Amino acid sequence: MAERDAGESDHTTASPQNDLRSVLVTSVLNLEELDVDLYRGTHHWVPRSQRLFGGQIVGQALVAAAKSVGDNLFAHSLHCYFVRAGDPKVPVLYQVERTRDGRSFAVRSVKAVQHGQPILTCQASFHMQQPSPLQHQFTMPQVPQPEDLLTVEELIHLYLSKPDLAEKSKQGLNKLLANEVPIEIKPVNPPHSFTRAASEPRKLFWVRARGHIGEGNMKLHCCVAAYVSDFALLGTALLPYPNHRAHFSASLDHAMWFHSTFRADEWMLYECESPWAGGSRALIQGRLWRRDGVLAASCSQEGVLRVKEVTESSKL
Numbered sequence: 001m002a003e004r005d006a007g008e009s010d011h012t013t014a015s016p017q018n019d020l021r022s023v024l025v026t027s028v029l030n031l032e033e034l035d036v037d038l039y040r041g042t043h044h045w046v047p048r049s050q051r052l053f054g055g056q057i058v059g060q061a062l063v064a065a066a067k068s069v070g071d072n073l074f075a076h077s078l079h080c081y082f083v084r085a086g087d088p089k090v091p092v093l094y095q096v097e098r099t100r101d102g103r104s105f106a107v108r109s110v111k112a113v114q115h116g117q118p119i120l121t122c123q124a125s126f127h128m129q130q131p132s133p134l135q136h137q138f139t140m141p142q143v144p145q146p147e148d149l150l151t152v153e154e155l156i157h158l159y160l161s162k163p164d165l166a167e168k169s170k171q172g173l174n175k176l177l178a179n180e181v182p183i184e185i186k187p188v189n190p191p192h193s194f195t196r197a198a199s200e201p202r203k204l205f206w207v208r209a210r211g212h213i214g215e216g217n218m219k220l221h222c223c224v225a226a227y228v229s230d231f232a233l234l235g236t237a238l239l240p241y242p243n244h245r246a247h248f249s250a251s252l253d254h255a256m257w258f259h260s261t262f263r264a265d266e267w268m269l270y271e272c273e274s275p276w277a278g279g280s281r282a283l284i285q286g287r288l289w290r291r292d293g294v295l296a297a298s299c300s301q302e303g304v305l306r307v308k309e310v311t312e313s314s315k316l
């Protein structure tokens with residue numbers, strides 16, 4: 001993959017000397033080449049639903065697509081449909097079709113296949129760098145810095161230390177701790193306890209890939225961001241409904257646009273909001289901000305959310 005400056009360094013990022021390489025780049029996004037434009041990807045973390053994590057499939061599809069474009073081209077957008085649940089028991093094959101190579105843009109179509117059937121279709125588009133006087137962006141929300149916030153794991157330990165915590169809640173929290181998600185998260189407004197109140201369908205958290213990736217290789221940072229972008233996004237739509245639990249939830253489609261250089265192993269603010277939910281589906285939009293206020297990427301997703309009402313005692 002091509003080398004390009006991925007934005008200025010942030011001093012909280014692990015260096016290769018004091019941290020391990022991110023498992024995302026050494027394993028999850030390190031696809032095996034089987035033939036021309038044909039790759040195989042394996043899994044790392046699998047969600048509780050026991051269907052493959054959508055972000056992993058999107059990230060791997062983008063890796064496969066990026067391998068067939070020149071060093072002067074960078075991912076600027078992708079559009080994916082999750083058409084079948086991914087099976088964690090077998091690897092995923094990625095078949096790349098070189099849809100078009102133009103002067104400035106190249107388009108790739110990727111089919112992720114398991115058991116001979118597509119589980120994801122993805123169109124990814126790549127663009128060469130083209131300067132323009134046309135340049136604007138929203139302003140990043142003002143939030144506490146990641147150094148002043150606790151990680152999800154630290155928050156869970158805090159909740160676990162509460163003496164009046166129900167046994168069922170303890171079990172749920174311990175299950176969450178056992179998760180080996182290759183992403184670090186620091187919620188901006190964590191709930192005071194594990195039982196939540198209704199809130200608007202909007203959340204903000206700092207996020208970065210665990211481990212070191214390093215500067216340069218912007219294509220790889222985009223693939224990591226694609227992985228990260230599907231995490232905890234759909235849950236935004238459930239925030240106004242603490243009395244409902246999703247018994248079936250899955251992302252249906254995922255679109256992403258990359259705006260500027262960034263490092264996915266440095267803290268980025270993920271701003272997620274759901275402008276609409278209805279008919280057992282919800283729309284969620286996300287913005288990934290570099291901590292210096294530059295808008296790095298935007299995404300949009302629709303998911304299926306089949307919910308049922310829960311009683312106070314069954315909440316976790």
Ligand SMILES: CC(C)(COP(=O)(O)OP(=O)(O)OC[C@H]1O[C@@H](n2cnc3c(N)ncnc32)[C@H](O)[C@@H]1OP(=O)(O)O)[C@@H](O)C(=O)NCCC(=O)NCCSC(=O)CCCCC(=O)O
Nearest residue numbers: 047051052053054055082083084085086231232233250251
């Ligand atoms: C399931 C998808 C979306 C298509 O749905 P459908 O056409 O309904 O597929 P079926 O195979 O017929 O049914 C699946 C499942 O749903 C039940 N079902 C169907 N219709 C209804 C209904 N009207 N009411 C109630 N239940 C219904 C049906 O009975 C089946 O249940 P089961 O037998 O118990 O399985 C399909 O397109 C699909 O699966 N697509 C892939 C989606 C996907 O895998 N997305 C990526 C993973 S999700 C993700 O990663 C989110 C992030 C998680 C991490 C985090 O943030 O924490």
